[in-house]
Amino acid sequence: MTNDDGDSASQEGLSIWAARLAPVLAAAVERSVPDTGAAMAFSGGVDSGLVAMLAARKARPLTLYCVGLPGAPDLPAARRAAEALGLSGRLAVVEAGPEEVLEAAKKIWRLLPDATLLEVSFLVPALLVSGRAAERDVLTGDGADELFGGYHRYASMWPGELPAALERDVDELLSCGLARHRAVAGSAGKRLRTPYLDPEVVSLARSIPPGLKVLRGERKAVLRRAAALLGLPRSLCSAQKRAAQYGTGVHALLMKKKSR
Numbered sequence: 001m002t003n004d005d006g007d008s009a010s011q012e013g014l015s016i017w018a019a020r021l022a023p024v025l026a027a028a029v030e031r032s033v034p035d036t037g038a039a040m041a042f043s044g045g046v047d048s049g050l051v052a053m054l055a056a057r058k059a060r061p062l063t064l065y066c067v068g069l070p071g072a073p074d075l076p077a078a079r080r081a082a083e084a085l086g087l088s089g090r091l092a093v094v095e096a097g098p099e100e101v102l103e104a105a106k107k108i109w110r111l112l113p114d115a116t117l118l119e120v121s122f123l124v125p126a127l128l129v130s131g132r133a134a135e136r137d138v139l140t141g142d143g144a145d146e147l148f149g150g151y152h153r154y155a156s157m158w159p160g161e162l163p164a165a166l167e168r169d170v171d172e173l174l175s176c177g178l179a180r181h182r183a184v185a186g187s188a189g190k191r192l193r194t195p196y197l198d199p200e201v202v203s204l205a206r207s208i209p210p211g212l213k214v215l216r217g218e219r220k221a222v223l224r225r226a227a228a229l230l231g232l233p234r235s236l237c238s239a240q241k242r243a244a245q246y247g248t249g250v251h252a253l254l255m256k257k258k259s260r
Contacts, residue, residue, distance in 0.1 A: 010211070010215060010216075013209065013212055014212050014215065014222055014225050015225065017208050017209075017212055018222050018228075018229055019226075020204065021205070021208070021222060021223070021226040022226040022227075022229040025196075025201060025226060026054055026230060027200070028196070028198035028200060028201045029051055029054035029195045030058065031195070031198065032051075032055075032139060032193040032194070032195040033058050033060055033062070033137075033139070034137050034193075035060060036060075036061070036135075036136070036137070037060045037061025037062055037063075037137075038055065038060075038061075038062060038063075038137040038138065038139050039063050039064075039133035039134070039135040039139065039190075040052050040055065040062060040065065040140075041066075041125070041126065041129045041138060041140045041141070041244075042064035042065060042066050042078055042081070042082070042091065043066060043077065043078055043141075043244060043247055043248075044066070044078040044079075044081035044239065044241065045077070045081075045236070045241040046220065046223065046224055046232070046237055047144035047145070047196070047223075048141045049081050049085065049227075049232060049233075049236040049239070050223075050227045050230065051141055051195055052064055052081075052082075052085060052087060053085050053231070053232055054230065055139060056090070062087075062090055063090055063091075063092060063133065063135065064078070064082060064087060064091045064092065065091075065092050065132055065133055066079075066091065066092070066094065067094040067096050067125050067128040067248060068095065068125070068247065068248035068250075069095070069096060069097075069249035069250065070095050071249065072247060072249035073241070073247050074241070074244070074248050075093055075095065077239070077241060077247070078093060079091065079093065080235070081235075081236055084235050084236060085233065085236070092132070094128065094129075094132055096128055098253055101124055101250055101254075102254075102257065104124045104128055105121075105250075105254060107127065107187070108120050108123050108124065108184060111184065111187055112180055112183065112184075117251075117254055117255070117258065118245065119177075121245035121251035121254055122244055122245045123181065123184045124248075124250045125245070125248045126140070126181055126184050126185060126244075127184050127185075127187070127188060130184070130185045130187075130189075130190040131188045133190060136189070137190070137193050138185055138190050138191070139193045139194075139195070140181070140193070140194055141196060142173070142177075142181060142192070142194045142196060142197060143173060143178075143194060143196035143197040143201075143202070144196045144220070144223060145220075146166065146169040146170045146173050147166075147196060147201070147202065147205040147206070148213050148219075148220040148222060148223040149162070149210065149213030149214040149219050149220055149221075150219050150220045151169075151219070151243070153165075154166070154213075154214045154219060155214055155217050155218075157214075159210075162210045162214060163210045166210055166213070167206075170206070173197075174197070174202075178192075178194070178197065224238065
């Protein structure tokens, strides 16, 4: 088989699986948004952008929240994404000061004493969104990176390493990580809504060949194709962003504090 033949087969497989994934994702978001509306932890990437777009179609109250330290890259990214989606009027951008972030980190460590600095860095934005949101239910993009190959480290793995890494990360999220996120949201009186972790999405995602999740270095390839089929603007389908702990500036602040 030539390289061209291999590329054609990959693209055909990508199209087939994306067409199967798109309606399952849409139905999961439909089930996730309560009649009373919801808040959305929004960073401007493909994961949160797709959920926000689908949730907004339900014509129920929806507020997008993006939090970060002043100058954090997620803040302008969220503004651009909300504008592309026609949802600028629903976006609340919250610049959290260093002291507020550090206080949130302390609260999380009191709640989860064994949490690592990396885990706390990820959970701080979740706590800040939960604390600011007036809505009881908070939509998140949890699970998209693990299910669809979104982490940077996946792109540098040998093909033979990727399947086990994906399975391990999904199992860890479902057995531990999600419960921690729910505990943090619950401490602020909020309830998480996680459409990517809908059982039907998880089941289908686990059956997608890993080579269609990370395709020639493109992370979340099949999710991006499915998002395009659902009508997500091209700028969001191709958006490349860092994980929440980095895009919000929280991890850098906690590392700086630790080194003192």
